[in-house]
Each structure stands twice: as C-alpha cells, then as structure tokens.
Amino acid sequence: MLMANLEKAYTPDCHVTVYEQLFPYRGRTRFTQYIPSKPAKYGMNVWWICDSVSNYPLKGINYTGKPPGGQRETNQDERVVMKLMENYMASGRTVYADNFFSTYNLAEMLMDRRVAFVGTVRKNKTFIPHELLNPKRDVKITLVCYHNDNIALCSYMAKPKKPLIMLSTAHYRQSTDPLKGFKPDQILDYNKFKAGVDTMDQMLTGYSCKRSTNRWPLAMFYNMLDIAGLASFIIYDELNPAKQSDKRRSFIIELARQLVIPHMTKRATNALVWRFARIRQAMNLFNIKVPESCPSTSDAAQQQSYAQVASTRPSCYHFAASSSKKRRKTRYNCSKCNRPICLNEHSMQLYSCKPNCSS
Structure with missing residues (x-):
C-alpha cells in the first residue's frame, strides 16, 4: 500500500537514482547485513529508486536474503533495477546507479525499453577492453569506446594508475570540462545525480520516529513511517515553495496534530x-x-x-480501616456487606456446582 501510494502521488523528474538504504537494526534475522561503509553498519537493506532532483522515494524492494535451502540468486542487480523501473519504462528517463548494478546486459535491456543508464563499473567485468584498464596513462586523460553507437565505456585517469570506468547510454558525444579537471560528461552527470537515495537517507536521520526494538517488523514499520513523512513533506514543499528555516519541523508537527x-x-x-x-x-x-x-x-x-x-474507584475497606498508609484501589465489592474489597489479601474464592448439577 505504501509503495502504491508513493508512485501514485508523485511524477519524477527525467533523472532517477537506484541505490540501497541500510536502516539500523542489530537483531537476528536471515537478512541482516553488515556494510562497514554505512553509518549504521548493521541493519536491513532496502533498494530504492528516488528522484535525483527532489530525493522523493518512489519504490523500494526489501532484501530478504537467500531462501532456506535455496540456491544463490544470479543477476540480482539486473532483476532489482528492472523491477524498480517497471512503471517508468519507455519514458526516456536516465537511471544512475553504482558499480553493483552496472552491467552490459542491463544497459542493453534498458535501451530496448527506451531508458538510459549511467553508472560506474567494477574493473573485474569481462566486457571492459584491456585498453581502458591500462594504468600507463597520464592523469586527466580520457578514453572512450562505443558499441553499436549507443553504449559507451569511458575510462578517466583520476589518479596515477587508478582509472575510473563509466558505462553510459545517455552520452553520444564525448566532451570534457577543463575547469573541472578535464572530466568527461559521464562523470559530471553521475556526480550531479547519483546522491538521490543517500540524500533521502540523510534526511530521514534528521527527523525519525524509530525506537530501540528487537522486533524486526516493528523496526521496518518505523522506517515506513519515516519514508511516508518525508514523501509527504517533499510534495508539500513543491506545492508551497516559500523558504522557511524550520519548514520541515513545522510540517511534521502539524502532520502529527492532524493525525x-x-x-x-x-x-x-x-x-x-x-x-x-x-x-x-x-x-x-x-x-x-x-x-x-x-x-x-x-x-x-x-x-x-x-x-x-x-x-473514582474506592480503596479496599480493610486497608482504609487500618492505620497503615497503604491503599489499594478496587472495583469489587463483598457479596455480603457490599463493602469494597481487594482480590489479593482480603478476599477468597468460592467454588460451587452449576445449577444443572445432578447431585
């Protein structure tokens, strides 16, 4: 229901970002992950597609781990991106992702559905030519190769002996910016639109309703509430573009009041x-x-x-009659004297047969 409402309430820009969110959780589950580069390090992983301009969350997929007794999933990166982009096919949008999702097959599948792709590539991929991995090049030198005139591989020597490989289907002409270290357009656009999910995760930590819990469904529900609150604020901010220092805080207070x-x-x-x-x-x-x-x-x-x-509930008659300062509230009365009496010390239970007992 949350995912359906997120997509229905917002139309994204022409640039979208696919990345992972790790919300904190240290309990024992089959799908708890350890990612040392994340601030939380331990938690549950959700793959999100977000608008690259407004950081609006559009759709998410929970990582549930390998099924018990099942085989390890292959081409998981391609399945995740295609599942997240299923409602935005044939739209001419551009997807930005990191090296976990960047494969040649994924770029071809998105191109067939009129969606462009830009992302970094791991150096161990077999489709990368050896010339692009050659470390014997000068710094700030760019090499580009094309396949079928629509899929481009770009190699930029950012540091000595450390080439950066980019895969792009959105750039058909090669140009560099001398004011920014002669970086190619693939890297400049990727740096501009890659932080959609990371910025969303950063905004969630500023105002969050999460509490310490050992129940993973409750931890996931806290994350869903934070996502829904952030999405509603982004829509409100675009409809009311007036600048205000505590705009989000005031919105959350008013949202809680109306709820x-x-x-x-x-x-x-x-x-x-x-x-x-x-x-x-x-x-x-x-x-x-x-x-x-x-x-x-x-x-x-x-x-x-x-x-x-x-x-007001009365106190037990025996405690009130004694000189002790102890009082015990009760809602029960004695069946004989009708005085208030507690069920712990000053009462007893009586058992009897049912009215239709044969004896």
Whole structure:
C-alpha cells in the first residue's frame, strides 16, 4: 500500500537514482547485513529508486536474503533495477546507479525499453577492453569506446594508475570540462545525480520516529513511517515553495496534530478515557470538547454503567480501616456487606456446582 501510494502521488523528474538504504537494526534475522561503509553498519537493506532532483522515494524492494535451502540468486542487480523501473519504462528517463548494478546486459535491456543508464563499473567485468584498464596513462586523460553507437565505456585517469570506468547510454558525444579537471560528461552527470537515495537517507536521520526494538517488523514499520513523512513533506514543499528555516519541523508537527485529532475526538466520547484529569487537559490543548456528563443514551442501564466507570474507584475497606498508609484501589465489592474489597489479601474464592448439577 505504501509503495502504491508513493508512485501514485508523485511524477519524477527525467533523472532517477537506484541505490540501497541500510536502516539500523542489530537483531537476528536471515537478512541482516553488515556494510562497514554505512553509518549504521548493521541493519536491513532496502533498494530504492528516488528522484535525483527532489530525493522523493518512489519504490523500494526489501532484501530478504537467500531462501532456506535455496540456491544463490544470479543477476540480482539486473532483476532489482528492472523491477524498480517497471512503471517508468519507455519514458526516456536516465537511471544512475553504482558499480553493483552496472552491467552490459542491463544497459542493453534498458535501451530496448527506451531508458538510459549511467553508472560506474567494477574493473573485474569481462566486457571492459584491456585498453581502458591500462594504468600507463597520464592523469586527466580520457578514453572512450562505443558499441553499436549507443553504449559507451569511458575510462578517466583520476589518479596515477587508478582509472575510473563509466558505462553510459545517455552520452553520444564525448566532451570534457577543463575547469573541472578535464572530466568527461559521464562523470559530471553521475556526480550531479547519483546522491538521490543517500540524500533521502540523510534526511530521514534528521527527523525519525524509530525506537530501540528487537522486533524486526516493528523496526521496518518505523522506517515506513519515516519514508511516508518525508514523501509527504517533499510534495508539500513543491506545492508551497516559500523558504522557511524550520519548514520541515513545522510540517511534521502539524502532520502529527492532524493525525491524532480524529482519534482523540473519538476517545473523548468514552467515559473510560475522559474521566482522568490529565487526559482532559491534553484534549483541551487540542481544543477538543470533553463532555461534562455521560454520553446521552436511551438505555438507563448503560447510563448507570457509565456513571460507575467514571466515578473514582474506592480503596479496599480493610486497608482504609487500618492505620497503615497503604491503599489499594478496587472495583469489587463483598457479596455480603457490599463493602469494597481487594482480590489479593482480603478476599477468597468460592467454588460451587452449576445449577444443572445432578447431585
């Protein structure tokens, strides 16, 4: 339901980013991962596709690990990208991803569906020509090779003996920027649009509702609430572009207020709730009218039950009669003298047969 509403409520820009989010969780599951480069290091992994300009989360896929007794999945990177992009095929958009997702087959599959791809490539890929991996080149020198005039491999010597390989299907002409170290357009565009998911994850840490828990469904639910709150703020920010220093904080406070008011209004009609002074004071802060008397009803017995519940519970008669300062509230009375009595020390249980007992 969350993923369906995220995609339905927002139309992304022409640039989207595919990357992973690791939200903190140190419990024992089959799919808890350890990624030392992440701030949390331990957690559950979710692959996201986000808008590269507004950082809006569009769709996510949970990593659930290898199935018990199953085989290791092959071409997982291609399956993830194609699944995340299934609603944006034939749209002319450009996908930016890191070297985990960059493969030649993925670039071809996206090109057949009119989607461009830009990403870094690991040096151990077999489709990279040896000339692009040659470390004996000068720094800031770029080599480019094309396949079928639409898939380009770019090798930029950023540091001595450390070439950077880029795979792109969005750049058909080679040009470099002398003001930025003669970097090619593939690297400049990748640096500009690659941080969609990372920026989203950074924004989630600023205002989060997560709490310490050992239950992984609850930890995942906290992350879903944070995602929904961030997505709603991004939509609100684009509809109301006025600048404000605490804009997101004010939005979250107002969002929480609008979420709790219907529930508090419903609770105000319950005598079990509004009989407490603290709850009535909290409701008055939200301008919720608390009834002065019991809810009106035609049933006299129901009115009497409301009145009994709303009244203060008495203390146990034996504790009140003694000189001890100990008090124990109770809602039970003695069957003989009708005095309030507790169920722990000053009462006993009686057992009898049912009315239809044969004896």
